[in-house]
Amino acid sequence: MAPKEVYVGVIGAGGVGKCFLSQLESLSKRHATNASPPKISLVFISRSTKTLYSEKYTALPFENLSTKLADSTQKHLSLTEAIGFLSAAPGKAILVDNTSSQDIADQYPQVLSKGISIVTPSKKAFSGSYKLWQDIFSAAAASGAIVSHESSVGAGLPVISTLNDLVNTGDEVTKIEGVFSGTMSFLFNSFAPLEGSGGKWSAEVTKAKELGYTEPDPRDDLNGLDVARKLTILARLAGLPIESPTSFPVQSLIPKELESVASGDEFLQKLPQFDSQMEETKAAAEKEGKVVRFVGSIDVAKKEVKVGLEKFDRSHPIAALKGSDNIISFYTKRYGANPLIIQGAGAGGEVTAMGVTSGVIHILERLS
């Protein structure tokens, strides 16, 4: 029997969180209009030290939600209290975690063991220790709660769901390769474009930062850890028991000498001194008629995961990528020589929130 009502709690109301709340509002209105069960009731939202919740589990209205949250005088609930609140709801509950907090991620097994499903764009829970990964999926299996993290790789692009479908239908995934970072995509599509000669490396990094395409300190993109986390998730889904995102080779693009400078600004000031290194890399690729790109790859048979610079023929789909798009190629036994390719924007509030909203929809379908 379809449940009449599903209770949703949301943590985080920043960039992705705001977009998600707007998508959830439309979704819950459509459900109400179509009289198609279940009714989606937002009963809990929190952000840093503020919490807004509905003591009697009646739906919070979406109007002026941010303001009401900021002005809330209700007691701020700890995560443990929030779990208690959701697990006492008079029906199935979903926790949407729109933060990138490791502390919250560490508590997913506890959330799931109470039968509360989880939807999140965060990579933290799935790219941390392998033990946390195992605890999460065994807690879900035991309680019947569902975990959805589509946006943890490639934002709204159907990457996780496609890999799961390949594996679950019995295909043999041999290799996964791609550009997994919008920032790295933008940097290399500008620095070593297919047409024209591109700018100096330090100038492209500075431009990317000005356009808001990098983290506040660009080194947090250039160290490769973001890509390593995504590769960890995909490798685990493909069946490799990867211990952590630091347990395989990851090439950092931060010059050794600049690793410990105090600030991102100082880093950018000094980066031009090291432009010749990247110029040499670019020239070496050009000599072979190729272009250089920052990619991640998983060789499933050899159990090898790596992240770093690679050279690609100019006709390769990875070379032809545009803007800050991601591209992910799945090589499998069934697909043969030409991989299954998924390509498009892999970052941004709306597309990331889309992966979260579709996760909520799929869970609603499964709870129906």
Added chain:
Amino acid sequence: MAPKEVYVGVIGAGGVGKCFLSQLESLSKRHATNASPPKISLVFISRSTKTLYSEKYTALPFENLSTKLADSTQKHLSLTEAIGFLSAAPGKAILVDNTSSQDIADQYPQVLSKGISIVTPSKKAFSGSYKLWQDIFSAAAASGAIVSHESSVGAGLPVISTLNDLVNTGDEVTKIEGVFSGTMSFLFNSFAPLEGSGGKWSAEVTKAKELGYTEPDPRDDLNGLDVARKLTILARLAGLPIESPTSFPVQSLIPKELESVASGDEFLQKLPQFDSQMEETKAAAEKEGKVVRFVGSIDVAKKEVKVGLEKFDRSHPIAALKGSDNIISFYTKRYGANPLIIQGAGAGGEVTAMGVTSGVIHILERLS
């Protein structure tokens, strides 16, 4: 509560059907080994005039299934009788239709109204009359049965699911464009390749037929109807009430003079007389620095659907396609200038069956 057992009936055991049965066998073994409910019980299989079924709804063993079906002395069940058999099962049932029969497709509303879910790679039900489309989805909504037809466009590529996710999360799909036919992809990638000059049109068609890439009569590919059917399905999912695959412009590549010749062989014999037409088309594109491709497109805002030859810049992803791959680009409000692109093999037994098997898996999850 998770049901203990889901009953599966299968119609069709040809190319896709055989691959599907092998994938279903692996799946049901995995479910049995993991003790993860529900148990999948194949209780019915039929092919042309032969039926094999389990009167007491105990699972048919997969070993030598084809032989046992061919040797079956059980009464052949009509579709109506098969529906009766499945709806009397002691639990939820799924009908897998691996035929491309219009007669069977016409009865989907009846199947669904009995609460039996449907999984099929067939385009017939979804690209026929708009009334049939409406009847199918309203029967499903009324009974709670589920319809899955992922493989009806792009085989195992996640095309239908991605479009549904875009629409259901509230994105605005503005345009869908792509190469939707493996045959047409192969023909044009050979006839007008990015590198080299390609063969004569008639020679490429003959070669494609010899390689088994065309229908027995190649005119069944060249008339564009296969692509028109796929476009009909996608346009309807995007919200356009397309009446039928013949209610919008579809360019046929069959010369008028050869439309009524008696056989595919005679057609191929006479096709070289018309090579100059296609050569002109190719040359006209080359003059603009472009290549010609056979594509389908849906302009959602203008409500325009069309199928036929188009010219593309050599750097366009559609121009760079390889082999017999499909490519589908979704232009949406959220994705902006660069579309969400899905690319890979869009035909073949194993990948088509994969879309069917993943449909079964998703229904099992929703019935759990």
